[in-house]
Amino acid sequence: MSFIVIIPARAASTRLPDKPLLDIAGKPMVVRTALQAAKSQATRVIVATDDKQIQAAVQSHGFEALLTRSGHPTGTDRLAEVAARLGLDGDDVIVNVQGDEPLIDPEQIxxxxxxLAGQPDAAIATCASPIVQAETLFNPNAVKVVCDQRRRALYFSRAPIPWARDALADGSQQLAPGLPALHHIGLYAYRAGFLKKFPSLPVGPLERFESLEQLRAMENGYSIAVYVTHTHPAAGVDTPADLARVREVFTNRL
Incomplete structure (x- = not known):
């Protein structure tokens, strides 16, 4: 199995300005993420950014960093630019690791x-873990996925799916026993050929309403394989509280 990791990173963040460059135990967050990704079996780890400061910081720590166009609507569009520039073959596998996940598990990568490498008819592979708390099922910020018997995604939603009709008939918010509810984990592997097509795919109503870009692939007929793990990864860094939590983890490790 051969694959590369691409880490999209942009400076713009409303809650945490210059987020990729924030210090975590002496290294920028995006570098901490790259160090974790490098523990995987990836043959190459590349940071894709539209910011020269991020590029310089990454390169100063010995990692590749490509300067991409600004204005990409999604991280996947940024990956598509990199895939095209690298001249990758259509079946080459690219894993997208978000730059704000310094605790990502290399084994999940x-x-x-x-x-994805083992399922040539799928364009994308992603992760999910079983939902064990009702709070997660009903949280619109926690994306859910339902799968078929081959563990191919049938739908992603911010709504509580699948809906347990009988258990929820009284209006309560509970987790029905045995409900096959899965919490989507935003880690993706793509075929390079699909990535090159992605920017030209039309945005459909499901993506617009749910605000989930993976639905663009499904609305255009592409299949997504789902790896189910019983270990949900540590959350990424979106808030000052997240940053403090991650800094504490690294401080304790060191």
Missing amino acids: NAVAAL
Whole structure:
């Protein structure tokens, strides 16, 4: 199995300005993420950014960094630019690791890459874990996915899916026993050929309403394989509280 990791990173963030460059135990967050990704079986780890300061910081720590166009509407569009510039073959596997995940598990990176490599009729592979708390099921910020018997995604939603009709008939918010509810984990592996097509795919109503870009692939007929793990990864860094939590983890490690 051969694959590369691309880490999209942009400076713009409303809650945490210059987020990729924020210090975590002596290194920028995006570098901490790259160091974790490098523990996987990836043959190459590249940071894709539209910011020269991020590029310089990454390169100063020995990692590749490509300066991409600004204005990409999604991280996937940024990956598509990199895939085209690298001249990758259509079946080459690229794993997208978000730049704000310095605690990402390298084994989950390996798992999604292996899943996609082993399923040539899928364009994308991603991760999910079983939902064990009702709060997660009903939280619109926690994306859910339902799968078929082959563990191919049928739909992603911010709504509580699947809906347990009988258990929820009284209006309560509870987790029905045995409900096959899955919490989507935003880790993706793509075939390079699909990535090159992605920017030209039309945005459909499901993506617009749910605000979930993976639905663009499904609305245009592409299949997504889902790797189910019982270990949900540590959350990424979106808020000052998240940053403090991650800094504490690294301080304790060191």
